[in-house]
Each structure stands twice: as C-alpha cells, then as structure tokens.
Amino acid sequence: MRAFISRLSLAAASALLFLPAGASAQNASAQQEIESAMKAAFAAAQQGPADVKLGDQAVVHLPQNMFFVPRFQAERLMQAYGNGKDPSLLGVVMPKSDEDDWVVTVNFDKAGYIKDDDARNWNVGELLDSLREGTEQSNEERKKRGFPELTVDGWVQAPKYDSNTQRLVWSVAAKHKGAEAGEDPTVNYNTYALGRDGYITLDLITQQSLVPKDKTAVLALLDNLNYVDGKRYADFDSSTDKVAEYGLAALVAGVAAKKLGLFAVIAAFLAKFAKVGILAAAALGGGLWKRLRGKKADAQQP
Numbered sequence: 001m002r003a004f005i006s007r008l009s010l011a012a013a014s015a016l017l018f019l020p021a022g023a024s025a026q027n028a029s030a031q032q033e034i035e036s037a038m039k040a041a042f043a044a045a046q047q048g049p050a051d052v053k054l055g056d057q058a059v060v061h062l063p064q065n066m067f068f069v070p071r072f073q074a075e076r077l078m079q080a081y082g083n084g085k086d087p088s089l090l091g092v093v094m095p096k097s098d099e100d101d102w103v104v105t106v107n108f109d110k111a112g113y114i115k116d117d118d119a120r121n122w123n124v125g126e127l128l129d130s131l132r133e134g135t136e137q138s139n140e141e142r143k144k145r146g147f148p149e150l151t152v153d154g155w156v157q158a159p160k161y162d163s164n165t166q167r168l169v170w171s172v173a174a175k176h177k178g179a180e181a182g183e184d185p186t187v188n189y190n191t192y193a194l195g196r197d198g199y200i201t202l203d204l205i206t207q208q209s210l211v212p213k214d215k216t217a218v219l220a221l222l223d224n225l226n227y228v229d230g231k232r233y234a235d236f237d238s239s240t241d242k243v244a245e246y247g248l249a250a251l252v253a254g255v256a257a258k259k260l261g262l263f264a265v266i267a268a269f270l271a272k273f274a275k276v277g278i279l280a281a282a283a284l285g286g287g288l289w290k291r292l293r294g295k296k297a298d299a300q301q302p
Contacts, residue, residue: 030080037080041073047096054090057108057231058193058200061224066217068093068106090200093221102206102214104221110198112242113233114251119161119168122249128155131172139177149177156187156211159252166194166233167222170252173208184209191222192251196235198244199251200225 046052048062062068069077069092075085086107093104132152139149156171171189179185189204189211202225204211204218227233 034077034080037073037077041069041077044073045069045094052091054106054200054225055108056228057195057197058225058227060106060202060221060226062093063220063224065096066093066221067096093202093217095217100214100217102204102210102217104218105201105203105205107201107203108198109201111246112198112244113196113236114194114199114244114246114248116161116163116166116194116248118247118249119163122159122252124155124158127159127249127252128152128172135174150174151177156208157189157215161248168192168194168248168251169219169222171211187211189215189218191218193222193225193227194233195227196231196233196241 045067046062048066048068049064050062050068051059052062052068053059071089071091074092075089079085088107088109090106090108093106095102135150135152142149151174153173153175156173157169159168159170161168169189169191171187173185173187175183175185184207186205187208189206191202191204193200193202202218202221204214206214229235
C-alpha cells in the first residue's frame with residue numbers, strides 16, 4: 001500500500017506542475033483528491049470476465065484479463081486532474097496485469113445516424129493531407145499559448161471500415177516539432193462501433209511502439225461489443241431518427257483534427273480521457289501513466 005501511495009503521489013506531483021501560479025496552497029488537497037479518486041476507481045471496478053452495460057446502448061464482454069471503471073468514478077478521476085465533465089464518457093478499461101501499460105476510454109456520442117456511403121470512395125491520402133493542413137493552421141494558436149507545435153507523421157493505422165459490422169478503426173502518428181528521433185510518443189488507436197443514435201468509441205491509449213501488441217486488447221473489446229435491440233445500426237428509421245450532420249470521412253478527419261487541435265489547451269494528463277490527448281503523456285514525461293495507475297494489487301490491499 002505504501003508503494004502504491006508513493007507512486008500515486010509522484011503522479012499527482014507531476015500533474016500539479018501544470019497548475020497556475022499561486023495555486024500551490026491547493027496542491028495538498030488536490031493530491032489528496034487524486035489519491036482518493038484513484039482508490040475509488042479501483043474499488044468500483046468491474047472485474048472481467050463480465051458483460052458490461054454501456055448505458056442504454058450496448059453491452060461489451062470484458063475478458064478475464066481486464067477491468068472496467070464505471071462512469072462516475074472515471075469522471076471523478078478526470079475532475080481530480082482539473083478536467084471538466086465529459087458527457088460522452090461511459091468509463092475506462094484497464095489491464096489487470098502490471099506488465100501491460102495501456103488504457104481504453106469508452107464513450108458514446110449521440111451524434112445521430114452516420115451515413116457510411118462515403119467510405120466506399122474515400123482517399124486515405126487526402127484525409128491525411130487534411131489532417132496535416134489543419135494541424136499546421138492550429139500551430140499558430142499553439143505558439144501564442146506557449147505550447148509546442150505539432151506535426152503529423154502519418155497513419156499508425158490507415159482508416160479501415162467494415163460495412164458489414166459498421167466498425168471503423170484508425171490511428172494517426174503525431175509528435176512535437178523538433179522531437180528527438182528516438183522518442184516513442186503516446187498515440188490514440190481509435191475504434192468505433194456505429195449505432196442507430198450515434199457511435200461508441202473504444203480508444204486505446206498506449207505508446208506507438210506498443211500498438212502492434214496492445215491493439216489486440218481494444219480489437220477484442222470491439223469484436224465483443226453488441227448494440228441492444230432497437231439501438232443497432234440496422235434499426236434506423238428514416239422517418240423518425242436523427243441523421244448526423246457529417247459522414248464517415250468527416251468523422252475521421254474532423255474528430256482527429258479536433259483531438260490534435262484541442263491538445264494546445266489541455267494541461268492535465270487525464271485530458272486524454274476526453275479523447276484529445278494524442279501527446280498528453282509525452283507532455284508530462286514518459287511513464288506517468290504507469291506511475292498513475294500503480295499496482296492494482298497494492299490498491300486492493302488494506
């Protein structure tokens with residue numbers, strides 16, 4: 001337990017470096033809330049194997065080697081780090097093994113029914129060019145705010161859509177300009193399951209070098225996610241249901257640009273859980289998530 005608290009305090013100290021000047025008097029209480037939020041998250045965790053309800057939309061089967069932190073505790077954890085509420089957050093999934101160092105955020109965006117016909121003709125090269133252009137444009141704002149500029153290297157996973165299952169997967173590689181060649185940035189490996197009312201996202205957050213290994217975890221979750229009757233993509237009723245204002249291609253380019261663009265105004269590490277922190281871990285130093293997560297076994301000890 002002592003080792004767990006020590007690691008947790010180190011994570012808290014790292015995050016609190018980003019608090020505004022004059023906030024040092026609040027540091028002790030902020031650290032205490034972070035520790036309490038972490039303990040509450042582990043205490044409320046639903047252990048796999050289990051079927052986890054995702055609101056009124058779907059059920060995902062949780063494998064034996066994972067656990068799920070429910071919305072309330074996950075949201076408290078984010079707020080402990082100074083982040084606002086994310087109304088789309090449903091919870092987070094983490095591995096039981098201390099040998100694994102990843103997290104999957106689970107969100108539902110009630111955007112409406114997303115037409116997927118443009119996926120037949122999209123050009124992944126053009127999508128990447130759009131991302132790069134948007135990132136360069138937003139770099140001016142980053143410089144004004146004193147944040148490092150970003151550059152988009154390419155796809156970690158080029159957008160891939162299965163029209164039979166309405167599943168989308170993609171991931172972009174981004175880093176700070178001037179970053180050393182040997183850096184191993186944190187990336188979001190994004191997966192989507194389209195439904196009648198919107199889409200559920202399962203976003204894997206890990207280091208880029210570990211994507212080939214860690215993506216099996218989120219893909220297993222995606223394969224075992226099923227919308228309930230009445231909420232499936234096939235249940236769409238054009239006479240009554242809302243249609244999203246954008247198609248599938250815009251979901252990739254637009255959402256990715258938002259993630260990269262909003263990075264400039266995110267200070268705390270757990271802003272990743274709001275789906276915007278492609279480089280958040282890099283900003284706070286390597287291994288912060290490992291220190292934050294700590295040993296689950298220690299957390300469960302009295």
